Amino acid sequence: MKGQRYFILALVFALIVAILALVNDEPVQFNYVFGTQDWPLILVILGSAVFGGVVAVSLSLVKIIRLQSQIRQLQKNGASVPPSVEANKDNTTAAKKKEKELSSSENKNVGIKSRLNK
Incomplete structure (x- = not known):
């Protein structure tokens, strides 16, 4: 292009x-x-x-x-790859793990809220 x-x-x-x-x-x-x-x-x-x-x-x-x-x-x-690039890869991996944890805890919260509303 x-x-x-x-x-x-x-x-x-x-x-x-x-x-x-x-x-x-x-x-x-x-x-x-x-x-x-x-x-x-x-x-x-x-x-x-x-x-x-x-x-x-x-x-x-x-x-x-x-x-x-x-x-x-x-x-x-x-x-080789500069250390700063390696550090960014580690940060990205850690951020993805945190995102999974948060999304699973949000799913749990939705389930709890639906039980409380009943």
Whole structure:
């Protein structure tokens, strides 16, 4: 579901960029390191969008690679579950036991109340 949302947002963004590019088709002077050149504005807009996408994907890949190396390192070191997680499991088990005790005592109370009302 989350992937579909990003895909739809990407399509909407691409549609907006395409509309802006089609509306702005007059030539503009593009300055780069080695000189200048007149290009249609549509190429400048689309080129900028593609360049931004490449930069975003590159930065995401760097983060993914870093996280994968951390995962491998933790697996190699035999990292275990932190004690706080174990404590939470124990608390959850204790809470479930208390809940069962309370529900059984409530059932007893209902039986006693029904006997008293007779």
